[in-house]
Amino acid sequence: xxxxxxxxxxxxxxxxxxxxxxxxxxxxxxxxxxxxxxxxxxxxxxxxxxxxxxxxxxxxxxxxxxxxxxxxxxxxxxxxxxxxxxxxxxxxxxxxxxxxxxxxxxxxxxxxxxxxxxxxxxxxxxxxxxxxxxxxxxxxxxxxxxxxxxxxxxxxxxxxxxxxxxxxxxxxxxxxxxxxxxxxxxxxxxxxxxxxxxxxxxxxxxxxxxxxxxxxxxxxxxxxxxxxxxxxxxxxxxxxxxxxxxxxxxxxxxxxxxxxxxxxxx
Amino acid sequence: xxxxxxxxxxxxxxxxxxxxxxxxxxxxxxxxxxxxxxxxxxxxxxxxxxxxxxxxxxxxxxxxxxxxxxxxxxxxxxxxxxxxxxxxxxxxxxxxxxxxxxxxxxxxxxxxxxxxxxxxxxxxxxxxxxxxxxxxxxxxxxxxxxxxxxxxxxxxxxxxxx
Ligand SMILES: Cc1cc2nc3c(=O)[nH]c(=O)nc-3n(C[C@H](O)[C@H](O)[C@H](O)COP(=O)(O)OP(=O)(O)OC[C@H]3O[C@@H](n4cnc5c(N)ncnc54)[C@H](O)[C@@H]3O)c2cc1C
Numbered sequence: 001x002x003x004x005x006x007x008x009x010x011x012x013x014x015x016x017x018x019x020x021x022x023x024x025x026x027x028x029x030x031x032x033x034x035x036x037x038x039x040x041x042x043x044x045x046x047x048x049x050x051x052x053x054x055x056x057x058x059x060x061x062x063x064x065x066x067x068x069x070x071x072x073x074x075x076x077x078x079x080x081x082x083x084x085x086x087x088x089x090x091x092x093x094x095x096x097x098x099x100x101x102x103x104x105x106x107x108x109x110x111x112x113x114x115x116x117x118x119x120x121x122x123x124x125x126x127x128x129x130x131x132x133x134x135x136x137x138x139x140x141x142x143x144x145x146x147x148x149x150x151x152x153x154x155x156x157x158x159x160x161x162x163x164x165x166x167x168x169x170x171x172x173x174x175x176x177x178x179x180x181x182x183x184x185x186x187x188x189x190x191x192x193x194x195x196x197x198x199x200x201x202x203x204x205x206x207x208x209x210x211x212x213x214x215x216x217x218x219x220x221x222x223x224x225x226x227x228x229x230x231x232x233x234x235x236x237x238x239x240x241x242x243x244x245x246x247x248x249x250x251x252x253x254x255x256x257x258x259x260x261x262x263x264x265x266x
Numbered sequence: 267x268x269x270x271x272x273x274x275x276x277x278x279x280x281x282x283x284x285x286x287x288x289x290x291x292x293x294x295x296x297x298x299x300x301x302x303x304x305x306x307x308x309x310x311x312x313x314x315x316x317x318x319x320x321x322x323x324x325x326x327x328x329x330x331x332x333x334x335x336x337x338x339x340x341x342x343x344x345x346x347x348x349x350x351x352x353x354x355x356x357x358x359x360x361x362x363x364x365x366x367x368x369x370x371x372x373x374x375x376x377x378x379x380x381x382x383x384x385x386x387x388x389x390x391x392x393x394x395x396x397x398x399x400x401x402x403x404x405x406x407x408x409x410x411x412x413x414x415x416x417x418x419x420x421x422x423x424x425x426x427x428x
Contacts, residue, residue: 006268006285006331028332035327036309039288048285050332076321100398101378102312105321106328181310182397 002044008053012136012159015049019157022047027159029072030106032099033115057110057161060084065167071110071160076101078109090171090189090264091129094121097175099182110160113145116152116208118239119183121175123209127200128189131165148207168193170223172264174256175203178243186249188212188256190264196220199257204238204249215257223265225258270334274299275343283330290314292330293340301341301370305400312399315371315378316340322378324398341370344377352423353377353416362412364403375399376413380420387417 005022009015019025025047028034037043051057057072060081067088069078078084079096098104098112098121112122113133126133126142133140136159145153154160168191175187184203191198197219199212218227231254238246268287271280274297281296293299293316304326305313314326317339325338344351350358353376363369379387379395392410401409 001286001288003284004286006329008331008334031328031332032309035288035329038286039307039326048329052332100312101375101382101395102315102322102324102398103309103327105318105323 001038002041004038004045005047006050007047008050011054012056012161015051015054015159016136016157018047018049022049025049027051027114029108029111030074030103032103032107033111033117051110051159062087066164067167068162068164069109070162071113072108073110075099075104075107075109075112079104087167088129088165088171090173090191090260091125093263094125094173094175094189097121097177097182109163113163114152114154114160116146116150117183118149118205118208119178119181119185119203121173121184121187121202124184124187124189124200124202125173126163126165127209127211128191128198129165129168129171130191130193130198131163133160134162134164135160146209151208166193170264172260172262172266174259174263176252176256185244186252186256188253188260190215190219190257190260192219192223192264197223201253204253206237206239210237212253212257215254219257219261223261225261228254228258228261268331268334270330272333272335273337275338275340281330285329285331287330288326289316289328289330289333289338290325292333293325293338299340299342303367303370305367305371310398310400311368311371312375313368313371315374315399317374317378320381322375339374341374344373351377352419353380353413356412356416356419357409360408360412360415362404362409363401368399368401372396372399372401372409376409376416379413380417383417384421384424386421387414389414 007018023046026045028048029051058070061068075095075098085092131142133145170192173189175184178185186203199215202209233250235246238249240246268285303313305311309327316325
């Protein structure tokens, strides 16, 4: 790892200021992506501004059916929140299957979304739930947030503060984990809402997470796995790598979508 | 340089380290606590697992400065008054190791797993929970047996104490 200078922020405003005063600084939350990347010398921020001790970024709150998850909430906290499991168990299930217990104790929802790894789990949930990403500057609809591989609508000095969404009528997530990394080889999140069904796919798209409109239409007619029988998706725009071909991923999307609907209906 | 202070195995320590120092290197090289191992360079193997404020974390994926102000427990801090921790005793009893390299991380992970499942464990849960700890010798069988036995032993003790 190259040299860096560590700073600990105690508020969002202080973190923004520390970043502005740094040369080429970066925020660090759980560090479960950034620290490994720095160890490999693929990132070399001059300064690290630690967000982990900012209390305003923490916690899960509810107002009726509205859910708000602070950006600094860890995967383990989301996975084990009983009130959240009561109204949207799919997101708890998703968080509980990210990486391993040690990663889940540190990694945060804000870090995962800011990083927008094409194989990360949370982007699928946030897009399918039609969530809103709140930042230190504004609120961004999920449909406008994800902007391609490791790219988001965030500006350099913009901090995600929370994610909010209306609890869906039903939701489910199914992922086919890469057997080595446990990231999604293909993961599908389905959410049934009063205005229709949204289906978001991670791990499979060349540009990262995306919505599968063909599956949304079929499931809006009938929210049952059988509604997806016979659908085959086009291969273009899908990832092909040593782990799986685009053809295989196209097939997996439908299989995972069926399992996600089954989980949602269970 | 970063001024850091933390409690390690119940002892308060302070030091001045390079900001980029990983927690695992601080433990091993500054404090001489070489029980915590470095097995990979990619945050995957779990040989470096310690507890930070009571939770299992990978000490290779955190700067010492990030851990400043926290309580750290390493494998050296588990045994009390010369008596092995029940998980250590179970790894010995069930031969949950061969070369031993992954063992400190396995044991720290196991204690965390048992703490988070006070109502007991089954084999499937243990295997899922060991996702972040890689052993290249044993095929995990005896590790799983040891953790299940330790979980029972610790529940027995808790029941006795109650
Ligand atoms: C072994 C291993 C397995 C994993 N498996 C999975 C998996 O199966 N699925 C999965 O989805 N992920 C997986 N991950 C990644 C993990 O979920 C990370 O926690 C997550 O991607 C990043 O969150 P973090 O809090 O650790 O962010 P950090 O690593 O601290 O930061 C990541 C990036 O986000 C930025 N950032 C962090 N917080 C904010 C914020 N609030 N506002 C703006 N920018 C911010 C940072 O500047 C940095 O660029 C795995 C990681 C490891 C090490």
